[in-house]
Amino acid sequence: MKTLNVALIQQSCTDCRDDNLAKTTHMVRLAAASGAQLVVLQELHTSTYFCQVESPALFDLAEPIPGPSTETLGTLAGELGVVIVASLFERRAAGLYHNTAVVFENDGSIAGTYRKMHIPDDPGFYEKFYFTPGDLGFNPVKTSVGTLGVLVCWDQWYPEAARLMALAGADLLIYPTAIGWDLEDTEAEQLRQYDAWMTVQRGHAVANGLPLLAVNRVGFECSPQQPDVGIQFWGGSFAAGPQGEILARASHGNEEIIQVEIDCERSEQVRRIWPFLRDRRIDEYGEILKRFRD
Numbered sequence: 068m069k070t071l072n073v074a075l076i077q078q079s080c081t082d083c084r085d086d087n088l089a090k091t092t093h094m095v096r097l098a099a100a101s102g103a104q105l106v107v108l109q110e111l112h113t114s115t116y117f118c119q120v121e122s123p124a125l126f127d128l129a130e131p132i133p134g135p136s137t138e139t140l141g142t143l144a145g146e147l148g149v150v151i152v153a154s155l156f157e158r159r160a161a162g163l164y165h166n167t168a169v170v171f172e173n174d175g176s177i178a179g180t181y182r183k184m185h186i187p188d189d190p191g192f193y194e195k196f197y198f199t200p201g202d203l204g205f206n207p208v209k210t211s212v213g214t215l216g217v218l219v220c221w222d223q224w225y226p227e228a229a230r231l232m233a234l235a236g237a238d239l240l241i242y243p244t245a246i247g248w249d250l251e252d253t254e255a256e257q258l259r260q261y262d263a264w265m266t267v268q269r270g271h272a273v274a275n276g277l278p279l280l281a282v283n284r285v286g287f288e289c290s291p292q293q294p295d296v297g298i299q300f301w302g303g304s305f306a307a308g309p310q311g312e313i314l315a316r317a318s319h320g321n322e323e324i325i326q327v328e329i330d331c332e333r334s335e336q337v338r339r340i341w342p343f344l345r346d347r348r349i350d351e352y353g354e355i356l357k358r359f360r361d
Contacts, residue, residue, distance in 0.1 A: 068331050071212055073105045074098035075325040076112075077304040077317045079286030084113045084128075088136065092143055098324050099147040104173075105212050109284045109304075110154045110220050110245040111166070119290045119298065121196040129158035137169055137177065145175025150210050152217055154243040156197070157182070166198045168217045168243060170208040179208030183219040184228065191249065191290075191298055194221070205231035213238035213331065216277070220244045223264075223281065227355070229271035233344075238331070240271055240279040247284075247300035261301055261319075269311035276309045276338040278329050285322060309337040 076094045080087050091113075095106050111117075113136055117125045130136060136155055144151045150173050157167035166183035182201030186194045205228055207216040216237025222228045223242045232240060246264060248257045265281075272279040285302035289295070305316040306327045315327040338344065354360055 068212065071104055071329040071331055072102045073107065073280060073306065073327055073329055074101070074103035075280060075282045075304045075306065075315075075317070075327075076106060076108050077283060077285050077302050077325065078109065078112065078322045079300075080112060080115050080284060080288070082115055087113050088139055092139070094322075094324055095143060095149070095151065096147065098326060099149050101324075101326055103149055103326060105150045105152070105210075105215075107152045107241055107280050107282045108154060108243060109282045110243040111156060112154060112243075112284070114156070115288045115291075116245045116284070116298065116300070117291065118194045118197060119191050119288070119296075120292050121193050122291065125291070126158075126164060126197070129156040129164050131159075132157050132167060132169060132180065133177065134158075137171075140169070141171050141175040141177065143175075144171035144173060148173045150178070150212050150215075152215065152241055152243065154219060159199075163199055164197055165201060166194065166219055167201075168219055170210060170215060170217060173211055178210045179206075181206070181208070181217045181219070183222060185221045185225055187221045205235060207232050207235050207237040216240045218242050220246065223268050223271075226271060226274065229275055233275035233277055237277060238334070239329070240268075240275070240277050242268065242279070242281045244281055244283040244304075245300065247298040250297065250299065257301070261303060265303070265305065269307050269313075272307045272309055273311040273341075274343060276334050276341060276343065278309055278314075278334070279307045281305055281307075283317075285317075285320060309334045310341075 157165040172178040184201040188195040216232030289297035
């Protein structure tokens, strides 16, 4: 495969799971009709971002994998003949939940899963209350359109995660995301945050010589407990090439389908002129396994 047509689905969400899935389904159909072979959805796209608060009742949003959402999305993938990357709140067992990405093959089957490894616990992003850290490792998922290095949101700040996916043979780095601004952030602070978000991910593309897809949600979502408090999700979903070049980017405020052709042969050429993997000093990296070098 010399080129790959990918679509990034940037959407807003409500408290109604059925409405969210209906919107997602409609946008996936539009993308497939325009030639998309791979469709990537944002983090936790079946609900609003519930991690703004800590509430035991919100565990009711979780579902098993396989389960209702995987049945809907798997059927859609098989009908349209596309590979879909989705992000779901997984109920593994009573009291055991994960933030899990599911990759559907173009025949509708589940090609593989990834459980989010890095779990944040920051104001408005209380994910440690809900999610057990992933235990499936950094293993890319093999599909008919390539080997997909799927990571999730907070993982995108860690170069180790991207590197391990690259070392395991990923052809693409993919980040379903839910990130936004606090209402009290100044315009300057908003710019710094978004620029940092893009920069670190473009750095992963460059350091590993791989194309990268980052898919974020959009719109304001109020806190379930304080209607005048919430997160303005900044959208800005983008695709970057293996030298960090921006191939396509969404707006900050609109629901959009970002569709772009990925040159599948470009990584080989870039890695020949920038052989970062060749020159790694793996004999000297042992200290990276420490939390901090005192």
